[in-house]
Amino acid sequence: MRIDELDISTWAFSQDSNYYYSELRKKGSVHYISKNNTYLVTGYNTAIEVLNNHQIFSSSGEHSFDPILLNCDPPKHTTHRKILAGGEAPFSSKRIELFSNDITNIANGLISHLKSNSSFELMNDFAMPFSSLVILKLLGLNADYNKKLKKWTTTAVSSASIHNNKTAEENWQQLKPDLKRWISEAKQSKSPGGLNELIFHPYSQKNFNEDSIINLTKVLLLGGNETTPNLIASCLYRLLSNAQLKNKIKENRQLVNQLINETLRIDAPTQIIQRTCTQDYVLDNSLIPKNSLVSISIGAANMDPTVFENANEFELNRGGKILSFGYGPHYCIGAHLAKLETKIALNSLLNSFADIRLSRKDKLITHSHSSHVKAVEKLTLNCKQQAPPIKLSIIKQKAIKLIKNEQTSNGELPTYESYPSQHDVKKKNWHITQSSPFVHANILYSISTEKDLQKVFSKGVGFILQQKELGDTWRFWKISKGINNVPIDVDDTAICSLVLEKNNYNLNNKKTLHNNILKKGTIKTWIVPNKRLFLTNPLLCFKLILEKRHYRNSIKNNFLHPDDSELSVALNVISYLKESTQTTTAISNCIVLWEQRKISGDFYNNLMVTIFHIARAYKEGVVSLKKLVPEIVNDIEKNYQKLCFAELLLAALSLKYFEVKNELYDKIKTLILSITSEEDFKFHHFEYFTSKDRNYVAGSHCLTAAWFLELTSEWKD
Template sequence: MSTTPTPNLFGDTLMSDPHGAYAQLRETGPVHRTTTPDGAPVWLVTRYEDVRAALADPRLSLNKANAHTTGRYQSSMPPELDAHLLNMDPPDHTRLRRLVSKAFTARRIEGLRQRVQARTEELLDAFTRPPVDLMAALANPLPMAVICELLGVPQNARHDFRAWTNTLLAPAPDAAAESRTAMREMHRFLVGTITAKRSHPTDDLLSAMIEARDEHDSLTEPELLAMAFLILFAGYDNAVNLIGNAVLALLLHPHHLDAVLDGRTPVRDVEEAMRWNTPFTLGVRRFALEDLTIGDVTIPAGGRVWVSLLSANRDGTHFEAPDSFDPSRTPAHLGFGHGIHYCLGAPLARLEAETAITSLLDRLPTLRLSVPADELRWVPSFHKRALQELPVTW
C-alpha cells in the first residue's frame, strides 16, 4: 500500500491550485485513499493510463447498489431521478444508451448550428461597452438557451428553468432548503412537460426520446424523466465552463490568440482547452465489484473510486510539456470520458464552444482581460474547474 500523505479533496490547497496539487499526487502514487467530510472512504486515481483504464474497466460499476459505503457525497440525485446512464452498467446501460442515441443524433445536433449561431449573435449584440463579465454575458446564457431549445422547453418557462438550474448547480452555503425546492419544482415541470409532449409531440429531443423504440422496447417514464434531468445538467454546466476556460486560455497566451485571429491556428474543436483546464475535475464515481489493484494500491470490493480527468490530462508521461497550452496539438484527452460512458453530449458542447469563441473573436479581435489573471476567482469546488467571473475589455 502507498504510504503517501492522504490528500484532502475538500481543502483549500487542492481547490485553489488543483493542477499543482494533482501534479504532486501523480508523483507520489497512482492511487490515494482519502475521505469525504462525512467520513466515507474514497480512492482517487490520478495518472493518465490508470484513469483511462479505470474509465473502461467493467470491474468498476456505476450502479450505487454496489457501494459498501453511504454518505451525502455518494450521489447528488434524488431517487426519482436515478434511472439514467450514469447510474447504470450493462445490460441496462446498453439498452438505455441505444434508445437515447436514436434521439441524440449527429443530424439533430448539426441541425442546431444555425440556432446556436443566431443566439450567440444576439448575446454579442447586447455587449455595449466594456468591461463585461463574459461568464454572465455569454458562457452561461448560451448553453442554457441551447439546451432549452434542444429539450423543447417552452420560451415562457425558460426563466424559471434557468433559476432552478442555477440553484442546483451552485447552491449557496447552507441552502439545502432552496435546493430541495428547486428540485421539486424542476421535477414537477419535467413531469408536466413530458406528459404534454406525449400527447402533442414537437420537433425536439424530449419528443424524440418519447418516440425512441427498439423492437418492442422504449424508455420508461422514470427513465425519460431522469435522462431529461441528466441531459440538462451534463449539457449545460460542462459547456458553460468549457467556453469560459477556453477563452481564458487564449487570453493568457496572446501568441496563440494572434495565431487564431489571423487564421494560422484554427480553434481545433477546443480540444486543447478541454485538456489544459478540464471543466469536470472528476469523472462519475464508481464502485469496485471486486478487490482490484492499481499500481501498489488495492481497492476493496465496494470501495468508491474517483478518477481525476483534470489530473490525467496534465500527466507528463502521456503529454509532452503538459502544462503548456498549445492549440496546434491534437491530444487524446479524457475530458469527455472514455469507453461506454463517453459523453453523449460532447458534439453539442464542442459546437457551442466553437461557435461562441469564433464569433466572439470575430466581433472583438482586441479582447483581453480587464483584471490581472491572479485576481480571477474560481468556483470553490473539488468537482469542477469553473470561473465565477471572466471580466474582459476590448
C-alpha cells in the same frame, strides 16, 4: 503534503487542484483519501483501466443521479445510448451539425445586446444563457426556463451537493416539479423532435416510466447547461491571456478546434467522475476493497507527464487522447454538441468584438467551489476599442485621494476582508475588518516617500505604535471574543518594525525574532512560549502562556498551527533583520524554498506576492537573493499576460527593486497604463493574504493604490 490531511471537498482544493494532483502523483497513481472515503485515481493509464472495465468499476451506485445513462452499465447502457446518439438520433453527429445555424442565431442574438457595452461578464451575460437556450431548443422546451435551470445546475455541481447527498436531493426536489411540468408541456405540444422524440421512441414507451424520463431529462439539461459554459470561458481565458496565441487564432480560425482540444485537456470542465468497485481489485499495486467508491480524476490524468510532454504548458499542436469527455462505454454523448457550441461561441465573439480582451482591474478569472467540475464563476471582458492613455498625474491624484479619504481618525488605513467560499458572508463582498496593523504597515512602506501623503504617513505611524504590544511585537489583530484569535507573529512584527526603523524608531525585538529561526533556517511564523523566549524575554513568554486559551479554537479549526512556517513570511522577517551571520541559514532556506515553489498551502498563496517579498528583501539589503533574479525574471515573463492590475504592479515593483529595467519591464508598464485608461477604472481590493483553507482573504484598495504610487514615482506623463 500528507494524504491523510487532504480533503477534496474543500474550497482550497477546488481553487488549486493541480497543485494537489502534482503532489499526489509523486506518490503513485491511486490514493485512499480518508476524509472523503474514496480512492482517488490520478494516473492516465490507471484512469483508462478503470473507465474501460465496467464489470469491476460499475457506474451504478446507491445514490443514482441518473439510472438511464450516468449510473447504468452495459448492456442496458448501450441500448439507452443508441436512442440518444445512435444513427440519426437527436445527439448524433449528423443531427447536431444540422443544428449549427440555430446555435449561431442564439449566439448572435445574445451578442447583439452586448454591443453597446464597454465590458460584460461572460458567464452571466453570454455563456450560461447561451448554453441553456441551446439545450432547451434542442429538447423543444421553452426558452424562458433558462434562469431557473441556471440556478439549479450551478448548485448541482457544487461541492456542497457532490459531497452531501441530502443537499443534492434537496436541491433536486426544488426543480423536479418544474421539470415534470416542462415534460408534460412538451408531450401536449406533440411537436416532432427534441424531448418528444425520446419520450415517444418505441423503446422508451416500453422500458421507461415517468421517473426514468425525468432523470434522463435532468442529466441532459445538466450536461448541456454546465459543461459548455465552463469550456467557453476557459477557452477565452487561455486565448486572451496569451498575445501570441490570440494573434495565431485571429490569423487562422481553423486553429479554433485545436484551441478547444488543448483547453479541454488542461482545463477539463469535468474534473472527477466516480465508479463503485464491485469486487476486491488490485489497481496499480493498490488493493481496492469491494464496494469502495473510486474517484477518477480526469483533471489529473490529462496532466500526466508520462503521457503528455510538458504537461503544464498550453500547446496547440499537441497529440494524445484526452479524457475530458470520458473513455469507453460512457464517453459523453454531448461531446460533439459541446465542441460545436464552443466553436460557434468563440467565432461569434471574435467576429463581433475586434478588440475583445480580459479586464485586468480585478482578479482575471474566478472558479466556484466544486471538486468535480472546473466551474468558472466570473470572467469579465472588455469589448470597446482601447481608449488612449489617461495622464499619469490624474491617476496618481486618484490614488492619493483614495488613501487620504480612507484614513480613519486614529490614523488607520483599514484592512478589508472577504469570504469567497461562504455564501452568507460573501454577499457583503469586501468589507472593513477589525483593526489590524498588517496591511496598514504595508501601505505605509510604499507611500513613505510620497510627498503628498506625508501627513497620512505620520498619522499612520501613530496607529502602528498604538497597536504595539509587549516586547515591541504585533499581531494580525488584537485578541477579542471572535473565533479566529491569533498569537503574536513574526510577520506583522517584522513589517511594522521595518516601517518604524526606517523612520528612526528604536525597537528592542530582534532577539525575539532571532529566537524563531530554527537550526536548519526555518522561521516559525508564530511567537509562542518556549525556553529560548523565556531566556530572552520572560515577561513576554509569561504573557503568551496566559494567552494560549484565546487561540486554542483557531488551532483546533486548522486556522493556524504553532509550527507554521512559510517562505513569504520568512522573507518579511529577513527584510527587517537584514543579512548577517545570524540570518545566513534562514536566507539559504528561503532560497531552497523558492526553488521548490511550495507556496500552495501558505497564507501568502500568490506567486507574484512571493516574488515581491523576495525583491523587497533584496532591496532592504539581503544581497544573497540576487542569485534568484534570472529565474524570477523568467517567471514574470512567463506569467505577466495572466496577471491582474495589482499583480502587474507587484511584478513591475519587483523588477524595479532588482534594478531590471528591460523590455519586459516596458511591456508591463504599457499594460499597466492601458488598464488605467479603461472606462470606470478604479483601484480594486487585492487578495494579498489568505487563510489556509482559502475561506478568508484580506487586502485593501489602498494597498493597490500605494503600490501604484511607489512604482510610478519616477514615471513621467
